[in-house]
Amino acid sequence: MSEFKNFDLEKEIETRGRKIHGFVNIAAKPDGSYVKLPVLMAIGKEDGPIVLADGCNHGDEHEGAEAIISAYHALDVDRMKGTFVGVPVINMEAFNNLSRYGTSDFVPVDMNRIFPGNDKGTISQYVAHFYAENFVRKANALITIHGGGNYLYLEPITLYQDNNDEISKKSAEMAKVFGFKYLWKNKDYSEDSGFLDEVSYRLGVPSITPEIGGQTTRNGSREKNISDTRDGIMNVLRVFEIIDEPVKPVQQQINVEVDYLFIKEGGFNKPQKRPGERVKKGECLAIITNLFGEEIDRLEAPYDGVIVGYWAYSVCQPRSWICMLGKVE
Numbered sequence: 374m375s376e377f378k379n380f381d382l383e384k385e386i387e388t389r390g391r392k393i394h395g396f397v398n399i400a401a402k403p404d405g406s407y408v409k410l411p412v413l414m415a416i417g418k419e420d421g422p423i424v425l426a427d428g429c430n431h432g433d434e435h436e437g438a439e440a441i442i443s444a445y446h447a448l449d450v451d452r453m454k455g456t457f458v459g460v461p462v463i464n465m466e467a468f469n470n471l472s473r474y475g476t477s478d479f480v481p482v483d484m485n486r487i488f489p490g491n492d493k494g495t496i497s498q499y500v501a502h503f504y505a506e507n508f509v510r511k512a513n514a515l516i517t518i519h520g521g522g523n524y525l526y527l528e529p530i531t532l533y534q535d536n537n538d539e540i541s542k543k544s545a546e547m548a549k550v551f552g553f554k555y556l557w558k559n560k561d562y563s564e565d566s567g568f569l570d571e572v573s574y575r576l577g578v579p580s581i582t583p584e585i586g587g588q589t590t591r592n593g594s595r596e597k598n599i600s601d602t603r604d605g606i607m608n609v610l611r612v613f614e615i616i617d618e619p620v621k622p623v624q625q626q627i628n629v630e631v632d633y634l635f636i637k638e639g640g641f642n643k644p645q646k647r648p649g650e651r652v653k654k655g656e657c658l659a660i661i662t663n664l665f666g667e668e669i670d671r672l673e674a675p676y677d678g679v680i681v682g683y684w685a686y687s688v689c690q691p692r693s694w695i696c697m698l699g700k701v702e
């Protein structure tokens with residue numbers, strides 16, 4: 374199939390025991406092509422919950438997209454009770470642009486700041502609205518996958534909700550079985566944020582945000598990052614008993630609270646620590662030098678922690694964050 378006409382998730386899953394994939398057209402572009410969503414559905418032979426996974430909310434974070442496609446092809450619908458819905462790219466305009474942002478809005482829009490979207494807004498706001506209403510609202514759980522993209526390196530880390538209720542408990546369980554090394558409780562939840570995972574929570578749908586990799590890892594660990602992400606999706610399907618198998622045991626995980634650490638001066642950015650390295654308060658994390666090779670700033674660890682991410686460019690802007698430090702709980 375190449376195109377869904379009048380896409381209706383509930384109608385599609387009425388015909389059980391099949392895989393279907395295609396595009397949902399959302400709006401015509403000047404060249405006659407469409408702003409669209411690619412959709413892959415593995416509909417189990419037996420009825421059951423719907424787990425939704427998406428990637429490329431930011432168009433340069435490709436690991437989730439490849440993992441979703443891989444999970445879809447690996448599933449056996451004859452042995453499934455419920456449905457896997459994969460939307461490998463929710464921000465197609467940004468994806469085409471090989472960038473975090475698309476170019477179709479009047480000014481660049483960060484799609485993960487505008488959920489639940491707006492049906493009278495710009496095209497990104499409309500896509501966000503369409504996705505929230507036609508996909509997220511109809512799912513029993515959401516896995517919304519991010520990564521370091523073009524700018525950042527990220528250790529495998531899963532963000533989850535922490536509001537001391539049933540939805541949060543499910544979110545925590547999903548995060549755990551997803552299997553990434555680091556777990557990150559969302560302590561900055563706000564009622565009016567535009568983050569997709571928080572909007573999903575407000576819609577009553579437990580969600581997690583796994584993050585992994587980035588452009589700096591794609592020579593060496595692309596396949597591993599994709600297969601680890603796919604394995605995480607599969608384990609969430611086991612939690613929801615869509616795949617009738619025991620949940621697979623996961624590696625020892627580390628609970629962290631993550632801060633973005635900012636530098637004052639811009640210049641050449643020389644990280645002094647490796648990803649995953651434990652650091653002590655006061656240790657130097659990065660040195661900034663100018664065009665004459667002189668040190669003009671340095672970043673020191675504000676507390677004992679672990680390096681979970683860093684700015685991947687050799688050059689950084691003034692007053693920008695260049696390191697993500699996890700406080701181990």
Ligand SMILES: [Zn+2]
Nearest residue numbers: 431434519520
């Ligand atoms: Zn992202």
